[in-house]
Amino acid sequence: MIKKALLGLLAIIVIICAGGGIFLYNAVNKDIDEHFAGTCTTLPLPGSAEDxxxxxxxxxAYMSIxxxxxxxxxxxxxxGQVMRLDLNTPELKAVNALLDPPAGFHPHGLSLFIDEAGQRHLIVINHPENRGVDVEHIERFVEQSPGEFKHAETFSSPLITRPNDLVAVGAREFYVAQDTGRGTGITDTLLVYFDGNDYTVLAEDxxxxxxxxxxxxxxTLYVAETNAKNIRVITRGADGGIADVRNIALPTSPDNIDVxxxxxxxxxxxSNLTALVMHFIIGSNAPTQILRVDPNSADAAVEEIYLNKGTEITSGSGGSTWGRKLLIGSITARKILVCDRD
Known part of the structure; x- marks a missing residue:
């Protein structure tokens, strides 16, 4: 009898929590004015294309899957894998770009660098299965034939503990942006620079x-500060050192940046971090938003290109451009949106 009563109480709690979650989801998304000047199609993937x-x-196009x-x-x-789309073809198909990914590969941010000889290098964050406990790695891959890359080397440093994204400025030279993580209580993270030999902390805030x-x-570097709703614009010196130039305030929390x-x-x-947190907790949709910012204009004009409640693609993480095409990836959705702008 007691067991039945406990099960009944548990069922009531689950119903109340689910109902509360649905109510909160509707509340945080009620004022979203969905729009995009163009058309989008969905390309299914074996995982999410976060970057x-x-x-x-x-x-x-290279996708972190x-x-x-x-x-x-x-x-x-x-x-996971880094997958490739040939945007020149009318019918897109995702194929593996890495010939020999490391065992247990968990890719996150990635960056392509093309050297003076035209040689392509892919630098990719590789998380351990036990993130926050085991060592984080950064992998370098070198192109062998068009669109196909072979693993070249692995980097790691005690300074790199929560890498989220990185940008390559040389074949073996990159900057790493790190996130705070949910529930850690951390507010500031390190910007780390690797010059090919040594790792240096260039910013702690x-x-x-x-x-x-x-x-x-x-x-120039552009750093998305998610919790500050800000793009930090930074100049690079010849030695890799940096100096802040300006901050571009946004009405939303930025994620990946395409130049x-x-x-x-x-x-x-x-556009709503509460909805994003709920997405991770109960699986409800989170809005997807793509902005265009002109960093060289006096007022750094901000234009909203795409906004959706998350029904077309949830928890969008970035928008990459090629001509009139816009590729919208997601933190969790096993697909990518391929959009053609009017």
Whole structure:
């Protein structure tokens, strides 16, 4: 009898929690005005494309693929991959770009660097299965034939404990932005620079680095500070050192940054962090938002390109551009949106 009563009480608690979650979801999303000037199609994937990088010269898009939805549900994910899309073809198909990914590969942020000889290098964050406990790695892959990369070396440092994204400024030279993580109580994180030999902390006050990228001339860095709703604009010195130039305030929480051909920043953003947290807890949809920012204009004008409640793609993490195409990835959704702008 007591067992039945406890089970009944548990069922009531579950119903109340679910109902409360649905009510809160509806409350935080009620004022979202969905819009996009164009059309989008869905391309299913074996995992989510949390970060994407476009080789604009060749029209290849590289996607960091891992079943993060399984991880968010407390399950073990199969090893991930970096997958490639050939944007020149009318019918897109995702294929593996890595010939020999490391065992247990858990990719996150990635960056493509093209050296003066035209050699392509992919630098990719590789999380351990026990993130926050085991050592974080950064992998370098070198292109063997167009769009196919072979593993070259692995980097690690005690300074890199919660890498989220990185940007390569040389074949063996990169900056790493780190996040605070949910429930850690940490507010500031380190921006770490690797010059090919040594690791250096260049900033200790990044408000959770959700994304980082660079200008075409390698002279400027853009860091997305998710918890500060800010893009930090930084100049690079010849020695890799940095100096803050300006802060671009946003009305939302930025994630990954794509630098378009015209130098504008295309930013994946989370318009409601409460909805994002709920997404991780109960699996409800979280809004997806893509912004365009002109970092070179006097007022750094911000334009909202895409906004959706999460029904088309939930928890969007970034938007990468190639001509009129816009590729929208997600933290957890096992797909990517391929959009054509009007």
């Amino acid at each position: 994407n990088q476009v080789d604009r010269e060749r029209g290849f 891992l079943d993060r939805q399984a991880i968010a549900s407390g399950k073990k994910a199969a090893p 990044i408000k959770s680095g959700g994304g980082i990228n660079r200008s075409a001339d390698n002279g 378009a051909e015209d130098g504008s920043l295309w930013i994946g953003a989370h």
